[in-house]
Amino acid sequence: MLTLDKIYHAAYTLRPVIRKTDIIYAPNLSKDAYIYLKTENLQVTGSFKVRGAYYKISRLSPEEKAHGVIACSAGNHAQGVALAAAKNGINSLICIPDNAPISKIEATKSYGAEVELVNGDYDEAYARACELQHKEGRTFIHPFDDDDVIAGQGTIGLEILDQLPNTDAVIVPIGGGGLIAGIAFAIKQLRPDCKVYGVQTEGAPAMKQSFDARQKIPVSAVSTFADGIAVKCPGDITFDLISRYVDEIVTVTDDEAASAVLELIEHQKLIAEGAGAVAVAAAMFHKLPLEGKNVVCVLSGGNIDVTILSRVITRGLLKSGRVANLTIPLIDKPGQLQNISEIIATLGGNVVSVHHDRGEANSAINSCVIKIGMETRDQQQIDEIKTALTDAGYQLI
Incomplete structure (x- = not known):
């Protein structure tokens, strides 16, 4: 049986082995709440x-x-x-x-x-x-559905309350549920008024669906780059604990998780894997009622493959409006590209690639298609550039 004494014993046992990871204030992640990061991505082995x-x-x-x-x-x-x-x-x-x-x-x-x-x-x-x-x-050694394993993960809850006693809410990634089960149990025993929220990706929502239905509902397949939480079926022990101690579970898209990975790199100088960033994604994209609260997002891991990381950064840039691609059909005559480039430059966009294609089978013989890649500030700037181009008579595909 999981008890608070067992979690305290786990904390004592782990003291010479693991790192008591820092909690870092992250003011750039939300304008509505005070976001703190529990940096288990910096734990021994790079994960909780x-x-x-x-x-x-x-x-x-x-x-x-x-x-x-x-x-x-x-x-x-x-x-x-x-x-x-x-x-x-x-x-x-x-x-x-x-x-x-x-x-x-x-x-x-x-x-x-x-x-x-x-x-x-x-x-x-x-x-x-x-x-x-x-x-x-x-x-x-079960990865989540075991009382001793859950007790070990629950030591994070003890650390959070010790490091930030006025915590109002904790957001935790969920795969099989061992991490959030331990954290929620520890926190609710010590601070029942503190909210504990869980996050899954839309492509692996087994615990979310089970939590909402109040019964275990496995999914037939999972599809997400957050491989650390890609679990088809909740555990028996974890589902029971989560049902009793977790306040709400939400989902984020892979694109939202990618944006959170990028945000952590750019503004916090931290590397998180997809599973480790979903808690931050939930805060960034307003999935939970966090206004005015002290919120701890658990960065559960930082072991992301560098080949995946480059793709995640690209998707994060697209999602946040930092890069954009335009496809414009034109009459093939001198000055077209210059006019388009001037419009983009005037509005502060930076053209980084141009592809000129005369081979479209369904277009007129004297026409072409120009594909332009841009670096931009945000989605608002992209919309301004698109509006200016259409006002100038250009068609955007």
């Missing part, structure tokens, strides 16, 4: 997961440790288990979905774990891990 994994493994019997441990994960829990097992001197085997970022897979191996890649998502990796557990007699 080491808390629950280490506490669970520390409580194994000598016989269980001798047989080793097994886990399944999209990456962050894998690294937590691998490090915890190494510090306890025991063998670990991790089943990881083959679509997980390469950086997470390699990091898991670097902590000394054996890794087996499994075709599919988290749930397929989980099934394979259960199969190997029965075959080899290892102890299964």
